[in-house]
Amino acid sequence: MPQNASVSTRMWAPALAELERGLLQRDVAARALLLAALAGEHVLLLGPPGTAKSELARRLQRLLPGAHYFERLLTRFTVPEELFGPLSLRALEDDRYERLTEGYLPSAEVAFLDEVFKANSAILNTLLGLLHERQFDNGSQRLPAPLVCLVGASNEQPQDESLLAFYDRFLLRVPVQPVDDAHFAALLQTSVASPGAPPPQALIDHQRLDALRERAPQMALDETVLGLLVQARQHATQTGQSVSDRRWRQLVELLKLQAASRNVSEVADWDLWLLPFVLAADPEHVPGWTEFFMHRVAQTAPLPLDGLERAVTAFEQQLDIERRAPADAQDDSAGKVALAKSIAGPTAGESEMVRLTSERAQRRYSPVHIEARVAQTDELLARLADLHGELGSIAQTVLEPARAHDWLPPSWLAQIEAVHLGRCASVAALLAQLQTTRTGFAGLPVDEALTGLPAPVTWESP
Structure with a gap:
């Protein structure tokens, strides 16, 4: 990794770690949220209740020194006063229609709006300007809003076309689901206590x-x-x-x-x-x-390895056939072996008589037969070795920058590693399997007087 990359990792990694601390399977959402805040963009978290959406927003606020936070659950009965502040009675006495915005959304740097699409059109129209232009119309004045990032949450995307413009204001839209079965036990053993003040190195310095x-x-x-x-x-x-x-x-x-x-x-x-x-x-x-x-x-598209697997299996099956083939189709080879075992007795084990009888009962092959089998096996071994080297090179080319990237979610990196390392392991296993088969062909009983050349081993192409 370049030296400057490690510097950037030290710069933002503490903030990212603070967002993720104690939360399972939230690496994607945490990274999207932090990048959005750095860019001054807004995030929509789509998922059921109880998936740490509001917790992520609260943690983001704690990372911004002195940032004000605002949070509301919206319903179709929510009125503008709940978000933008009550009307100023003193201003009304002077015939001015102004709101007291301190402590409400127009004065917040980080905000979380749950069920954000359930608000009425009056609220949504005001939110459009606030999100896009960072300005709030308060009476006759258009005031700048300090909003850094608004985090919206919803169970689903809006279906009403009138909400699409508001939906589009969220640059990042991230699905958030409950933890999966593999992480369920860890969920039950993880503390639900919200973290306290983040360490100084985690804060986002303005x-x-x-x-x-x-x-x-x-x-x-x-x-x-x-x-x-x-x-x-x-x-x-x-x-x-x-x-x-x-x-x-x-x-x-x-x-x-x-x-x-x-x-x-x-x-x-x-x-x-x-x-x-x-x-x-x-x-x-x-x-x-x-x-x-x-x-x-990430170059994780499936590779057609089925044909190679069938080829290795075909060679293995052919070796088994040739090992089991009797010396002469007219001989009762199996009967001879059984008789030898009977004579040796049940406790004699693999006696010399049994071994010699078994070897004599096995078909012998010409030197050219064995050479042909080994040569064809070697050809496939070379193909597999080349493929293994190619896959290893691809894995190195892919995984080196993936592991060095500061923002790539670890869960994604794990998937990418599993694909590339799994491919290499699969081909290595085929190589070992075929090498054993080659050794078996080379060790077939030989008869120097024979000259028969075998038909090549074939397999069905994918």
């Missing part, structure tokens, strides 16, 4: 944040990343997902900020792990976008 945002536009997009974004647009078209020009531009800005946070000079293909959470039209499309990234960047 000076560093400003420097990061100034540097982000300088990040370059190389040809590889541009090519992948072109493919991403084609994928969106083919799957019927509409992505606006504004969202594409916002995506690029977020990718540049992520690259800047890693202290590098250009956006890398691994930065595109964010694609599913920016481009997916709804949660159902997230797996497709995740597969897009995994196949094109």
